Amino acid sequence: MITVRFTVFGGVSARAGDRTTDFGPTRPGALLGVLLADAGQVVSAEELVERVLGDAPPPRARAMIQTWLTRLRQTLPGLIERDGGGYVVRVDPLEIDLHLFRHLVRTGRTAEALELAHDELLSTLDTPWARQRRADFAGELLAARLGHVDARLAGGEHTALVPELRALAAERPLDERVAAQLIEALHGSGRTAEALRHFEVVRARLAEELGAEPSRHLTALHRRLQAASAPRQLPAAPKPFTGRALELAELDQAPTGVVVITGTGGVGKTSLAVHWAHRAAERFPDGQLYVNLHGFGPSGAAVSPGDAVLRFLAALDVPRAQVPHDLAGQSALLRDALADKRVLMLLDNATDTDQIEPLLPRTPSTHVVITSRTALKPAHAHALPLGLLPPDDARELLAARIGHDRARAEPDAVDTVVRRCARLPLALAVAGARAATQPEFPLAALADELADLDAFADDDDVTADLRSVFSHSCKALSPAALRLFRLLGLMPGPDIGLAGAASLAGLDVGEARALLGELARANLVDEPEPGRFTCHDLLRDYAAELAQDGERDEALHRLLDHLALTGVEAGVVYTPNRHRPTTPDPAPGVVVGRFGTQEEALAWLMTEHPTLMAALPRGTPVQTWLMGWCLADALDRQARYRDLLTSQQLAAAAVERLGDTDAFGRTLINLGRSLSRAGRPDESATALRRAFELYGGDPAGQAEVLLNIAMLCPDDRIGEALEHTRRGLALFEECGDEHGQANALTGLAWGHGKLGEYAQAVEYAERAMRMWRAMDHLVGQAEAWDNLGTGHLGLGDHAKAAEAFTRSSEMFRRAGDLPLEAGAHEQLGDAHAAAGAAEQARQAWQKAVELRTRAGLPADRVRAKLEAER
Structure with a gap:
């Protein structure tokens, strides 16, 4: 016997073997769908009339129903039976896709169930009953879908689920279960900061639209993620760690505030502070912040207070857009970020009070531990001087490194090593590592080696003792x-x-x-x-x-070559449309890195940023200017404006000595930009004018300067910006630089849009679009669509504006530019609102809020539009 299988998702159909009968939008098909939806249940003739023909059926409706039933019985004999005053379908419910769907959901096979529900239930029937059934089933379908998401989250599919859940959250912005799932997916993808920001978006939306607080479940999830996202910056705990019982007790008992651990180099200040910090971490559930300030390292290696503040703000997930440019403002923001949080801050290897003062939070719940060789005295600080390890503790530390059995076998040798290491933990660690690598040697022999070194005679000179131990260990190296x-x-x-x-x-x-x-x-x-x-x-x-003198200069040159040439590779990948500078061949033995993505390039630039800044004054003129070139865009976009200015000042001084006009001009452009960022507009203008004069006879160079001058013009000088851009366009046309022409046309379109001259904005945007398309330049096309949208919106063509902003938002999404994608969605909302499409406007603005929040940008302006539309 051939089994017949029925579908009610989409159109109604019956399949027997290889033969399928599709009833399409016919009345008999609608009637069959009604009976199949309630398979096994008797449906009266009156109910059939209402369900198939609606609330106002035509005359002779029951006769029409009888006719359709007759046709169905002829097509599918034995399927429909009369029962009392009604009709019933006699078929195994699992042969009907709707009922099979429900069975699969009940038995936990939601993935299979969701594959069945590929289309709308009874899509060809539009009556009040059918609409209600679809609405009811939408709830079942959503529950199944969310159940399947829970299963996938439990299976670790966090990253794959993020796009799907973002779309679902946009459709259901007040659904707390969807919000919780998206938050879980983001957190599981390593994007906890985004997850926490989404919680804030949902909380604000619930308060604005429902006057409600998040549910207990969502609030508990938020607390869990806050704990998980709390910064955990402590370096690994020192192993082994022995002794210092009195000092540990003093740290335990010190009131919350500032503790300064002082002592000579190598005495174990960092080990004590880090060991105690790990032991006390539970007292600080909102996180532990750590920075090695390198106060006693080589010249240029010390971490500036501004850099340390920025590191802490980033660790606390403070959006970069909220960070002021000045150190005082950054310090105030750090205090705000730490207010009411129980955080431990460890400032290691500080050199003086000026280095630490901007970092001190002065909040009652944040505890600060500082290590320094200098007796620092910040206000209300508790001083903890650290002396040499007591003899027993020193012996235990050495035994822990070489093995207790070995130490017990040669106690006199242990005492000798401890004495000759001056009970300094650093010296004991180095000597212990030397002994551990040669377990077959008697410890006494190693102790004698220490005695035989040309030590720096004075036993009280700990530096001499350290150098003796270092020398001893170095002799064992290959x-x-x-x-x-x-x-x-x-x-x-x-x-x-x-x-x-x-x-x-x-x-x-x-x-x-x-x-x-x-x-x-x-x-x-x-x-x-x-x-x-x-x-x-x-x-x-x-x-x-x-x-050795003969190797110093060559080795340092190779390292600086590596930094400069790898920096160029990172710079051209990070900003693909930049003009690649001419680079020399690397010195023999230099490794030059390569990068596949912008993310990899930026990660290298920011990791090497402190080293590049320290290396800039030590390079050859070529090396220094290339290092400055590679840092320019990264430091600008990361808002490291002090280092941006320093790097470009050093690069400009270096490249001026080379006599390379093009390189000097480009560096002056970067210097002008950095001076503008530093709030020094007159000096910025001077640098850019000098670059313009330097490029005399080079129209492309002068045009680039003019576009940069235009870019730095404030909004109240748009007319001046347009004039500079027009001059730049003429020069780019003169030398046939199509990329420059497209940039200039884009600038003109934007400027005319800002001035309300919308027809001109459209004209320039269309010209730019043709050129960007010919170059297959994604971001350029996105900007052109954005400018077209502004022009069409200003001209009142809302449909064209909406289309343009939709295209620009999609291209900015593909390019990975969150701020510009957010701006396109905001303007898309404006276009829909102007057309009277309130719900579409609301959806676009909500997307803009979400994107701006993800990018760490303020969204108050867009939220105000949402509020005004309510």
Whole structure:
């Protein structure tokens, strides 16, 4: 017997084997769909009339129903039976897609169920009963869909679910279950900051539209994510750690405020502070902030207060757009971000009060621990001086490193090593690592080696003792590892990457990795994060002393070559349309990195940012200007305006010595931009005028200067900006630079739109569009569509405006530009509102709020539009 299977999703159909009968939008088909929807239940003739023909059936409606029933019985014999005063379908419900859907949901097979519900229920029947059934089923379908999302979240599909849940959240902005799922998906994708921002969007929407607070479940999820997103910046706890019981007790008992741990280099200040911080972390559930200020490292390696504040603000998920440009404003914002939060702040290796004052929160719930070789005295601070390890603690620390059995076997040798290491933890760590690498040697022999070194006679001179221990450990290194250690003392920044270390030594990356491993086993370098290497500043000073005159200059040149040439590669990937500077061939042995994405390029630039800043004054003129060039766009977009200005001042001074007109002109443009960002408009104008004069006879160079001058004009000088842009366009046309022409036309379209001259805006945007399309330039086309939308909206053509903004938003999305995508959605909402399409306007504005929130931009203006539309 052939089984007949029925569908009611979409049009009604019956399939028997390979044969399918599709009833289409016919009345018999609608009648069959009504009976199939309630399979097994008797439906009266009156109910059939109402369900199929609506509330106002035509005359002879029952006769029409009888006719259709007859046709159906002829087509599908034995399916429909008369029962009393009504009719019933006698079929296994699981042969009907609607009932199979429900069975699959009940048995936990939601993925299969959702595949069945591919179309609208009874889509060809439009009566009040059918509309109500569809509405009722929409709730079932949503519940199944959300249940399936829960299962996928439990299975770890967080990243894959984010786009689907974003779309669903846009459709159902007040649905707290959907909000919770999107928040979970974002958090599981490593985007906890976005998840927390979405919670704030939902909370604000519930308050505005319903006057309600988030549910208990959503609030609990928010608390859990807050805890998960709290910064956990502490470095790894030192292992082993022994002793310091009195100091640990004092740290435990110190009131919340500021504690300053002071002591000589190598005495274990950082180890004590980090060990205690890990032990006390539960007291600070809102996070632990850490920065190594490198106050006693090489010149240029110290972390500025402004850079440290920016790191803390980023760790606290403060949107970059909210961060002021001045240090005082940034410090105030940090205090606001820490208000009412129980946070531990560890400021390691501080040099003076000026370096730490802007970082001190002065809030009653934030506890600050500072380590320094200097007796710093911030207001109301508790001082904790740290002396040498007590003898028993020193012996225990060494035993923990070399093995307690070995230590017990040679107690006299342990005492000798402890004495010759002056009970300094750093010296004991290095000596212990040396002993641990040679377990077959008697410890007494290693102790004798320490005694035989040309130590710096005075036993009370801890620096001399440290250098003796360092010398002892270095003698055990392979010649290649010792050479690399010497060269690491030349690092200009606080740390170095693997490729940088390889370039420094003129080795391939594999060789450098192996040698760094040898140095790490000897406790002479640390790898605080994968691929980044550093060492204690006393070790670095000692390494620099060992460096030989013949190798210093060549090694440093190779490292700076690596930074400059890899920086150029990062710069051209990060900003693809920039003019690539001419670069020299790398010196032999230099590793030049390559980047596949903008994200990779930016990550390298910001990781190496402190090293690049320290290296700028030490490079050749070519190296310095290339390092300044690669930093210009990244520092500008990351709002690091002080470093932007410093880098461009150094780059300009360097490139002026080269006699390269094009390079100098481009650097002056960057300098003009950085001076403008620093609030020095007159000096900015001077730099740009100088660049313009420098490019005399070079129309493309002068045109680029003019476009930059226009870009820096404030809104009350749009007319002046347009004049500069027109001149730039003429020069680009003169030299046939099509990319420059398209940029200038885009600027003209934007400027005329700002002035309300919409016909001109459309004309210039259309000209730009043709050129951007010919170049297949995605962002250029997106900007052209945006300007077209502004023009059409101003001219009253709302349909064309909506189409243009829709296209621009999609292109900005593909380009990954959240702020510009948000702006396009906001203007799309404006176009819909002007056309009287209130709901479409609301959806576009809600999307704009979401995007601006994700980008860390204020959204009050868009929220005001939503409020006004209510």
